[in-house]
Amino acid sequence: MRFETSTIKDIAKALGLSTSTVSRALRDRYEISEETKKLVLAYAEKVNYRANPIARSLKERRSYSIGIIVSEIANNFFSQVINGIESIAYDKDYHVIISQSHESYKQEKLNVDHLASRSIDGLLIALSSETQDIDYLRDLYAKGLPIVFFDRVPEDFETHKVIANNFKGSFDATEHLILSGKRTIAHLTNSENLSITKERLEGYKAALVKYHIEFRPELVKYCQHGGMHSAELEQAVKELLPLKPDGIFISSDRLTTGCIMALKKTNPEVAHKIAIAGFTNSNLVELFSPSLTSVKQPAFEMGQVATELLISMIEAKRPVTEFETKVLDTELVKKR
Amino acid sequence: MRFETSTIKDIAKALGLSTSTVSRALRDRYEISEETKKLVLAYAEKVNYRANPIARSLKERRSYSIGIIVSEIANNFFSQVINGIESIAYDKDYHVIISQSHESYKQEKLNVDHLASRSIDGLLIALSSETQDIDYLRDLYAKGLPIVFFDRVPEDFETHKVIANNFKGSFDATEHLILSGKRTIAHLTNSENLSITKERLEGYKAALVKYHIEFRPELVKYCQHGGMHSAELEQAVKELLPLKPDGIFISSDRLTTGCIMALKKTNPEVAHKIAIAGFTNSNLVELFSPSLTSVKQPAFEMGQVATELLISMIEAKRPVTEFETKVLDTELVKKR
DNA sequence: AACGTTTTTGGGAACGTTTGCACAGTTTTT
DNA sequence: AAAAACTGTGCAAACGTTCCCAAAAACGTT
Structure with a gap:
């Protein structure tokens, strides 16, 4: 800010001390006598002194x-x-x-x-x-x-x-879908680069294995841009639907909401027939229709x-x- | 950052110039010859010089x-x-x-x-x-x-x-509720302190006036904390419902979602019977159930x-x- | 009384910039 | 040919801190 505010120098001048003494008094260093400290602190308080963080940053x-x-x-x-x-x-x-x-x-x-x-x-x-x-x-x-x-x-x-614990989160979500009777479970996920993508895929696979369901690579769709573009999601949904999934496990917040949106937009008639489980921390998830099972991270x-x-x-x-x-x-x- | 990075001084020393010249060259001042400027710029590029914003802030x-x-x-x-x-x-x-x-x-x-x-x-x-x-x-x-x-x-x-344009936004939303046949329209709004609260209340009132509907102060509920606490909203909903509103106009993003949530939680049987119009910029509004009419601000x-x-x-x-x-x-x- | 310690204070450099001013060298004007 | 003006550069102060080092004051010890 360009306007003037009181500095350590001002205090020093006003009190007839040196800047070093004032600086030390303000930082409560042992070398300074209690008396001087009190004096300085009182005056600093009075003129509403605020240390300049910029100067401090430069120095330190x-x-x-x-x-x-x-x-x-x-x-x-x-x-x-x-x-x-x-x-x-x-x-x-x-x-x-x-x-x-x-x-x-x-x-x-x-x-x-x-x-x-x-x-x-x-x-x-x-x-x-x-x-x-x-x-x-x-x-x-x-x-x-x-x-x-x-x-x-x-x-x-x-x-x-x-x-x-992405593995477990994914495992649980996928297992939940399986236990509610789904057998053709698609997986919509983020860019392959991401650590979370790999870990979540593993959890998904592990759940399939546990229930002796075959893993079908074509049921996994990656979104390079994390669902930033709705076109990306609509495309994924479009490719997925012909495979007749009865459940989808989605691996990120934005993808989860985006996918439901895309489903409702492009295929409203099936949107309610597919069970959805997805990672999301949205606090609005209770309002969603179709409703879904969510994996919440301890954000x-x-x-x-x-x-x-x-x-x-x-x-x-x-x-x-x-x-x-x-x-x-x-x-x-x-x-x- | 504590690690060393090249400074104007380093450049000056390396090039046998003064810091002032280097500084001026980097800032492309007219006083410096093209030759020197080129020299400095090239070297700065080479050592990946980045001006220290802290020092600059302090000085300027x-x-x-x-x-x-x-x-x-x-x-x-x-x-x-x-x-x-x-x-x-x-x-x-x-x-x-x-x-x-x-x-x-x-x-x-x-x-x-x-x-x-x-x-x-x-x-x-x-x-x-x-x-x-x-x-x-x-x-x-x-x-x-x-x-x-x-x-x-x-x-x-x-x-x-x-x-x-809070007045018009509110007017439009309220009018929309009226035109879809609602007559007992409650208004859930923010703290009375806020400018938006006053303006939106006026828009709401104006719409009522236009359609010759009596303004009933008891239908207006203020939320001091802007819906930060769910208890606040549940209380408001609890007080509102006995008045049998057939529509609610809500004046802020957080209140809108919070109110629907409170409705669903406390009175799921009426949640779908009350028409809701509210300010919200949520991009998930299409997913909400019950669905609602929303006033979007050009955020x-x-x-x-x-x-x-x-x-x-x-x-x-x-x-x-x-x-x-x-x-x-x-x-x-x-x-x- | 002279000295050594300890406690308290001050001087001044440094952090990395920007910029007013001075100065040397060159060019233009009179 | 001297004076004036212009170019390009450097010196040094300043921004508000912190902290090393030295100095002064106060106190103890012989």
Whole structure:
């Protein structure tokens, strides 16, 4: 802001002290006498002194802020994760800067670079569905930027990661469909690049195996853009329907809602006949028609855990070399 | 970030120039010869020089970033506004910092103060439903921080504002209910503090007047917390139902979905008998059951317009004294 | 009384920029 | 040929902090 506000210098001048003394008094350093501290604190209070974070960042070469990259804040899963992140970050006096990749690799990279140049102290990121090449992240990491991945994590990147138990979530959802009598269960999923895609496919397959149902590759449809374009979904639905599925298991929030939308739009007559189970954190799922069985991820908690890990990396005195991948359980909410 | 990156000084040393020359060359100032400029630019490119925005902010006393305060990013209306804001801001080389008030006055004030201390160049804000006292914003504004309000705007604050045509939106929605034969139309709305609450109430009343329907104050229910707590909504529904409304007009995104949810939960047998029309920007509205008529706000555009106004204030050479309140039309999407 | 310790304070450089001013060298004007 | 104007560059201060190092003040110990 361009307007004048009182600085440490002003306080020093007014009190006849040096800036160093004032700075130390404000930070409650042991070297300063109680008397002086009180004096300074009282005056600072009086003139409503606020430390300038920009100057502090420049000097300390850190910003007390962490960057977040998600594909869309409009996605309930991500906005819940963000709330979890904020809850921890604010507690520990970090600020958060949110960026959206809109599932675009280019945008993701642009945002990360921008954040990095703004001296974020650490990065929390869920990869875009387009992202294949994460060398740019490796570079930053190698230069010392702490990174924690969540939800969509790369395989070959040694750092902390936080994910949902995607295998089990998918298994449970698929099993639920099977137990309610479905036998031709399609699987609509995200880009093949994503970790979550692979894990969820495995869960789906495992459930089929358990109930001796043959896995048919043609029943699996990938959406490269994560359902960002409705055309993509309508196409997938169009290809799937001739195979006469009696159930569909869908592996992401946006795809789940998008798929139901596409079904209703293109084939309203069958929309209610196909059982749907899908990952979604929408809090509106109870309003949906047709209703569905949903797999809810512990989004808020995921944000919290990821942030705790990140802050521990940021504040570690020596480089961290032991990394964890935390796996959080999902919750199956059955169709009413 | 704590890791080393090349600075203007490094370039200067390497090229045997002074930092001033390098700085000017990078900023393409007329005083520097083409030759030197080329040299500097080439070298900067080579070492992948990135200006340190922190240092720049400190020196220039501005940050090229604008702050946003909304109540919830999980709200479709707000996330669309944010997308609109970003689309303009990035174009003009501003970065955005998003904060959520969660409809709490305290949180709102905290966030604003935090943003202000981080030297944002301007503020875009939609007030929380709790907010009554905006003196803290007046102070900042008086000190020189440009502020543009959108959606939830205060009455007595001279600056740019961007709102939807709430009166017309409400009128249209209410009229639609009347034309489909409803006569006992309840109105569920936000906190009385909010500008949108008043304007939407007026639109509702005007439609009643036009069709000679008596206005009954007991049919209007206010939700102080904007529907953040489900108890609040269930209470409102409980009080409304004994009055036997055959239609409900709801005045905000969160309230609309929350009300349907409360209806389904507490009185599933009547949920489908009451016609609902409500403000919502949810892109899932087609999936809802019961289905409803929705009033969509031009959220993306609202973000764009507000940002353009804000940036014009930020970049104005002399204090702006002429302010506009832009009013954007809403769209009525009738129930199928 | 002289010295060593401990406690408290101040001076000043540094973080990476931007920019007013001065200055040297070149060109134009008188 | 001297004066004026213009070009291109560098010096140094400033933005608001933090922190190393030194200095001063207060206190103890012989």
